[in-house]
Amino acid sequence: MRMHKAMTNLEIAELLRAVAAAYQLQSESKNRFRIIAYQRAADSVEHSSSELKDLWDEGKLNEIAGIGPSISKHLDELFKKGSSSHFSQVMKGLPPQMFELMIIPGIGAKTAYKLVTEFGSKISEKNPIGDLEELAKEGKISTIENFGQESEKDILRSIAEVKGRSKRHLLPYADRIADEVIEWLKKENEVLKADPLGSLRRCASTVGDVDIAVATKNPQKVLNHFTKFPKAQRILEKGGATSSIVVPSDMQVDLMVQPQDRYGALLQHFTGSKHHNIALREFALKKNYSLSEYGIRKRGAKGLKKFATEESFYNFLGLDWIPPELREDTGEIKAALNHQLPKLVEVREIKADLQIHSSFDVETSHDLGESSMEEIVNKANSMGYEYVAFTEHNPSHSRHSEGQIVDILRRKKEAIAKLNESIKGVKSIKGAKRVYNSLEIDILPSGKLPVTEKGLETLDFALVSIHSSFRLSKSQMTKRVISGLMHPKVKIFAHPTARKLTQREGIDLDWEKIFDFCIKHDIWVEINCDPMRLDLPDFLVKEAVGLGIKLTLGTDSHHVDHMDNMEFGVSVARRGWAEKKDIINTRSLEEFEKMIK
């Protein structure tokens, strides 16, 4: 039998969306909710933290919300045979081009189908979007029934948008822009309150648009002031309650304005996430309430209950206020109902930075830090830390003999001993009482570590991580990592997925096995605070926390300024429901010292 390459979650989600689109073309009204069911299943599959194929192997498909007996049956066939007769049947006769056209904003199933059937082979399978663009430019679209000049222009605009679709932005850039906009807004006296919204407020690892809420009695004046933001390159729209501008890096900034007595509902609605809001409205519906960005309405009754704060909004529904980082529909509503929300870890509780690269020359083949050990200790002092760990990359084993590597590591050990000597007993100095001698060691593709026993002996503890051969199979990669974690000096598995946001996907690992090993051998898992990594990712943090795995925060700083990125790592921890107890570097120096021995 021919082996099919297992479909990824994203591919399965696309397939389910295609099935939903196919049902949309059938006009029977009973399909209405079936369409929604398929779209929901697609969303859930896309956001699932485990590969669907693995769940299927274990007979756990039903654990995915939105997958019931019927879809489950079709997926079973899909995994067994490589296709599903039911899905094929539903999509029979539909032109494949239409699914690609649906990428274009404003074009849904019906519009896509109509366009493809109308123009036939003029919209090719090879380049449907390009062909549609040509047709629009030639003015052919506006000749079709129910399409006019405006829809033609819309299609051209949207295609241009898809082509130049700017990537999502890293969290710190969005954060900085939002700060600047809010600072600018507050220069206008009519601005009573201003806060970021959306994925930025939820501290997602990447952000599309920046959305900002303002409470005011004078919307027009605020919106006018907003469009004069000095860095605004373009004004996209300016309405009565919203306005949009574009700032450098092609970032869109939207402003939403409401009177102060409705500000709570506004914040709640536009903070999202979409899935959280849907779940919340379904919850409210059972109590016969209908929610919107304006407030809460009793179903069938007139009048709107307004909310000045989000706390009062959630409390009205019988829920505790839910921190924005948790609003992803992963159980937070139930927890809020039962008063069982976690007490999330906070930046001020962090007492150490457990991944820093100094400029001490360990003659590594990777990048060295730019700041001296002394500069870093001073910075740690100013941040109120009690300890730090120096974790330069291991010395290059291709350029040095084993003996030379040990010599280098001994020199580093001496330097750190001296540094500790110079600050030991100075009780009046807050922070950085202890400097730990560590090393970030590559896990080679073989699973071996490129530092010998004698070299490892010089360390207080070691971090290990992946920096090469990212595309090994899941089983090989899992074996490699576990082998790398074996040595007793190894305490921390650093940037575990090795992903680079907007650049590179993470490696393929059997997380159940990895986490299991970490629990049994008391290995800690890092949340790397580098904004381009934010690794362990939030959904895996949540799994790890659920299993009782201990996490560490490390900024991976290569310059003292990078040490300020700690807050972004804390955001990831919070998104993963982590409390103070789950994070190793909330421990005092005394506690940490005991744990490391």
Added chain:
DNA sequence: GCCGTTTTCGGCCCGACTGTTTTCAGTCG
């Protein structure tokens, strides 16, 4: 087609915008 601390049957999130329309369908966030 899914789902259940009011339901295993009878429900299923909300509002806005847009264009092509004389009352609405399609799409989006």
